[in-house]
Amino acid sequence: MRKRHFWPWVWVVLGLLYFFVPLIATFDFSLRARKGVLSFDAYANVFDDTFFYQSFTFSLQAALLTIVISALLIVPTVYWVQLRVPRLRPVVEFVTLLPFVVPAVVLVFGLIRTYSSTLLNSRAGGYSLLVASYVVLSFPYMYRAIDTGLRAIDVRTLTEAAQSLGASWATILLRVIFPNVRIALLSGAFLSFAIVMGEYTIASLLAQPAFGPYMNLKASSAVYEPSALAILSFGLTWGTVALIQFLGRGAPGQTQLGGVR
Amino acid sequence: MAFLDLKNVRKGFAQSVAVENFNLEVERGEFISFLGPSGCGKTTTLRMIAGFETPTSGTIRINGADVTGMPPNRRNVGMVFQSYALFPNMTVADNIGFGLKVARKPAGEIAARVEEMLRTVHLPEFGARYPYQLSGGQQQRVALARALAIQPQVLLLDEPLSALDAKIRVSLRNEIRSIQRQLGITTIYVTHDQEEALSLSDRIVVMSNGRIEQIGTPFEIYNFPTTRFVASFVGTLNVLSAHVASAAEGRLTIDGQEIRASKPLGDVGAGQPINLALRPEIISIDGAADSVPNSTNRLAGTVEDVMFLGPTVRVRVRFGEQALQFDEVNNPHLNPPARGQQITVSFPPEACLILGNA
Amino acid sequence: MSQLVQADTRDAPGMPAAAPRRSWAWLGVLPFFLFALAFLLLPAASIAINSFFDEAGNFTLANIAGLAQPFILNSYISSIRLSFVTALAGGIFGFLVAYAVTIGGLPGFLRAFLLTFSGIASNFAGVPLAFAFISTLGRLGLITVLLRSGLGVDLYRLGFNLYSFWGLTLTYTYFQLPLMILIMAPALDGLKREWREASENLGATNWQYWRYVALPILLPSLLGTTILLFGNAFGAQATAYALTGGQGNLVTILISAQISGDALHNPGLGNALALGMVFVMIVCIGAYTWLQRKTARWLRS
Numbered sequence: 049m050r051k052r053h054f055w056p057w058v059w060v061v062l063g064l065l066y067f068f069v070p071l072i073a074t075f076d077f078s079l080r081a082r083k084g085v086l087s088f089d090a091y092a093n094v095f096d097d098t099f100f101y102q103s104f105t106f107s108l109q110a111a112l113l114t115i116v117i118s119a120l121l122i123v124p125t126v127y128w129v130q131l132r133v134p135r136l137r138p139v140v141e142f143v144t145l146l147p148f149v150v151p152a153v154v155l156v157f158g159l160i161r162t163y164s165s166t167l168l169n170s171r172a173g174g175y176s177l178l179v180a181s182y183v184v185l186s187f188p189y190m191y192r193a194i195d196t197g198l199r200a201i202d203v204r205t206l207t208e209a210a211q212s213l214g215a216s217w218a219t220i221l222l223r224v225i226f227p228n229v230r231i232a233l234l235s236g237a238f239l240s241f242a243i244v245m246g247e248y249t250i251a252s253l254l255a256q257p258a259f260g261p262y263m264n265l266k267a268s269s270a271v272y273e274p275s276a277l278a279i280l281s282f283g284l285t286w287g288t289v290a291l292i293q294f295l296g297r298g299a300p301g302q303t304q305l306g307g308v309r
Numbered sequence: 310m311a312f313l314d315l316k317n318v319r320k321g322f323a324q325s326v327a328v329e330n331f332n333l334e335v336e337r338g339e340f341i342s343f344l345g346p347s348g349c350g351k352t353t354t355l356r357m358i359a360g361f362e363t364p365t366s367g368t369i370r371i372n373g374a375d376v377t378g379m380p381p382n383r384r385n386v387g388m389v390f391q392s393y394a395l396f397p398n399m400t401v402a403d404n405i406g407f408g409l410k411v412a413r414k415p416a417g418e419i420a421a422r423v424e425e426m427l428r429t430v431h432l433p434e435f436g437a438r439y440p441y442q443l444s445g446g447q448q449q450r451v452a453l454a455r456a457l458a459i460q461p462q463v464l465l466l467d468e469p470l471s472a473l474d475a476k477i478r479v480s481l482r483n484e485i486r487s488i489q490r491q492l493g494i495t496t497i498y499v500t501h502d503q504e505e506a507l508s509l510s511d512r513i514v515v516m517s518n519g520r521i522e523q524i525g526t527p528f529e530i531y532n533f534p535t536t537r538f539v540a541s542f543v544g545t546l547n548v549l550s551a552h553v554a555s556a557a558e559g560r561l562t563i564d565g566q567e568i569r570a571s572k573p574l575g576d577v578g579a580g581q582p583i584n585l586a587l588r589p590e591i592i593s594i595d596g597a598a599d600s601v602p603n604s605t606n607r608l609a610g611t612v613e614d615v616m617f618l619g620p621t622v623r624v625r626v627r628f629g630e631q632a633l634q635f636d637e638v639n640n641p642h643l644n645p646p647a648r649g650q651q652i653t654v655s656f657p658p659e660a661c662l663i664l665g666n667a
Numbered sequence: 668m669s670q671l672v673q674a675d676t677r678d679a680p681g682m683p684a685a686a687p688r689r690s691w692a693w694l695g696v697l698p699f700f701l702f703a704l705a706f707l708l709l710p711a712a713s714i715a716i717n718s719f720f721d722e723a724g725n726f727t728l729a730n731i732a733g734l735a736q737p738f739i740l741n742s743y744i745s746s747i748r749l750s751f752v753t754a755l756a757g758g759i760f761g762f763l764v765a766y767a768v769t770i771g772g773l774p775g776f777l778r779a780f781l782l783t784f785s786g787i788a789s790n791f792a793g794v795p796l797a798f799a800f801i802s803t804l805g806r807l808g809l810i811t812v813l814l815r816s817g818l819g820v821d822l823y824r825l826g827f828n829l830y831s832f833w834g835l836t837l838t839y840t841y842f843q844l845p846l847m848i849l850i851m852a853p854a855l856d857g858l859k860r861e862w863r864e865a866s867e868n869l870g871a872t873n874w875q876y877w878r879y880v881a882l883p884i885l886l887p888s889l890l891g892t893t894i895l896l897f898g899n900a901f902g903a904q905a906t907a908y909a910l911t912g913g914q915g916n917l918v919t920i921l922i923s924a925q926i927s928g929d930a931l932h933n934p935g936l937g938n939a940l941a942l943g944m945v946f947v948m949i950v951c952i953g954a955y956t957w958l959q960r961k962t963a964r965w966l967r968s
Contacts, residue, residue: 053771053772053773055767055771056766056767056768056771056772056773057767057773059760059763059764059766059767059771060764060767060768060771060773060777060781062760062764063760063764063767063781063844063848064781066760066840066841066844067784067788067841067844067845069803069809069810070799070800070802070803070841071799072809073799073802073803073808073809073810074798074799074802074803076802076809077802077807077808077809078802121698121699121702122699124695124698124699125695125696125698125699128692128695128696129696132692132695133692133693133695133696136693136696140696140699143699143700143703143707143708145952146703146707146708146711147707148898148948148952149945149948149949149952150707150711150945150948151901151902151903151904151919151944151945151948152902152904153902153904153919153922153923153926153944154711154714154902154922154941154944154945155707155710155711156926157710157714157922157925157926157937157941158709158710158711158713158714158941159706159710160926161710161713161714161717161934161938162709162710162713177706180702180705180706181706183702183706184703184706184707187703187707239790242790243790246792246793246794246795247793247905248793248794248904248905248908248909249793249904249905249908249919249923252923253923253926253927260793260794260905263794263795263798264794264908264909267794267797267798267909268912274798274801275798275799275802277795277798278794278795278796278798278799278802281791281794281795282787282791282795282799285787285790285791286787288790289783289786289787289790290783290787292786293783293786359864359868360867360868361864361867380867381864381867381868382867382868382869382870382871382872383870384868385870386868387868387869388864388865388868390861390864390865392859392861394859394861394862394864394865395865396862396865396866396879396880396884397884397965398880398883398884398886398965399879399883407866407869407871407879408869408870408871410879411866411869411870411871411872411875411879412870439965441964441965452865455865455869456868456869459869459870
């Protein structure tokens, strides 16, 4: 018995070390802002920085907008595809998987090339391009979450049952379909949230004052604060993923892969 | 000495006992079924013979050799699983030849053996296919061929038919039996289906709660169950509680009506409660009073329910607190009894199975 | 949602159908496709098309041919090398960890903990991840300092550099490993106990079971996931950018330099560079999908 479990233990311990040593090191580093003693000075400095709040709320706003737009685009589309135009399913699936094929840096390159003389000429235009590309990035996660969520409840039968009871389309969507995919929707939304909050590539190339570029900028001007930011950022991801898993206990439509590298 | 010999086998898990006091001697070439409800220990016992579980105590011998602690890959025991367990990445031929391949047999010998096995299970053209291209029945035949290809000393089948359709179940059942006869291989067959056990086996081991209830031929098990569990699990059975009138004369009363058994009731005093079992097929409606011998038992009661089943009509008759169910052969020229009708049913004294004290 | 409701009314029972009913159903998915067209398909198509035109608008293959310049070729090679090594490292290591927590017979809480943590770690990338590794293995990082003061081993004098290839490899593996664990754990759970038992029953040793049964069954998902990891690393930009300060010689970094300052001094070449990335990704995803189907087919029965 002992011998059989030797190697599994070795792999797990190695894995845990690899996962946790950088976190511990970062945390340790973030506490060394004051010479000779451990302190939370670096965190205090971060929270004192107005740019921290500005960039954080900027990204928060962009994330919420992304989630709302993505949900408004994806939920009706998935519902409609399952119910009425199943032959379009492969096409929709293909489009939602495209963001995997087109790396973020390529996507933003294409967007800039396409809209350099139109949308990018205004502040609002740059912001809407940012949100639009985040919506595109969220497609694979949103689609997969909602598609599995809807598939699990047999939309067609539910819709027909509601119709036979005399429900209108608005009632069906709001009272029957939406409550049943709420968890799937939330897990897709939180995942999109986690992706957008730390996103760097697109925001920096579109020159948007988002949280990702702020963190990177901080690296060149401060020593300990970046570590504190990394810990805060990890905490944010942890909280978001914990929420997804808490919501998704046993429910269909969870996805938890991904992120922006 | 028996070919397969289990002595005092016991298997305990952390909190519970799965198998206890299991003793069985199987002769070479015998077909034995382990019959019982789920959780009765029959599969655990089979897995101990295969080597997937180690008995807590007791010994298992195959052909004289003690295999109790031997790892499964050295036992040369073939096993067929309920879920087929074919290797999905291999063709049918590779599946069947797997045991020979890992034993490093020459390729030519493997190919010949695989051909032979495919013919045995009537799938001669299927060697190049993959499991996912086969129906459930075909997959299970391949699994059987795979288990037989290594020429095992004992063949173990763990509910091999329970995942299949009713029709295929019956035909494959007959095929398994004919292949087993043809090869003369010692076989243990685990099932919860009494019809399978009765139709296939040389002997049946009826199990319940980790213990053997009764070992016997299908004829013995069905007609002369020794415990109340066997009587009720094998076939459908009416169990009535009766009171002893005279143990020596075999007389007893049900709901105040006296009947007799063919044998003395043993050491029980008059007035004591006793369990009486009656097979439904042996009871009939007492139509013409003079056509049956006088010794026949009669019970008068009220028809409570009538169910038309096609070849038979199932009737339930109530006597006071208790009810009795029996089957009448369907006769289109006679009307079946009606609900609420007063009738008398009859059965011979030999049909009375005494199951001991209630 | 308003678009959908509008489209619905055309089909609602009782409405006079002017045209054949079915012909309007696709309208329900129109908003989605319009959005995808504007912000995904059009930009992608513009890259593909502009790769074949010069600044004057004439068809040319010069942009594609320009990819053969040594510094561009080198950036592709180091991107591919980095992606390949991290996919392999994350793949093998991740498989072993996934094996340990699924069928390795370890306590159940480890499995729950490691899978949850992998969900987090696979999302922990980009700038903060770079910071974490700088704090660990940078010149002032915890491990670097501990090794130097404790054991007298100076990593940097031994030739290690976090901002070099192997430093990037170590950092990238942080998001590769958990992705592998997350995808392989269900695949390993899918190995039926009966397969092992059947194989033992037929006389196979543990090694023969892995060699002939378990690994071949897992191979498509192992390969497929490794390819996915490859693409995952290949498209990554933020982590490398934050770690190397934009000095790394990777395709993604070259493209971002081209965007922010036309570093190539040739817009057409930039398009071709991006197209090349998409091409590599298409090959990856195609291979992944093919392998995925193969496994699904096997496991259907």
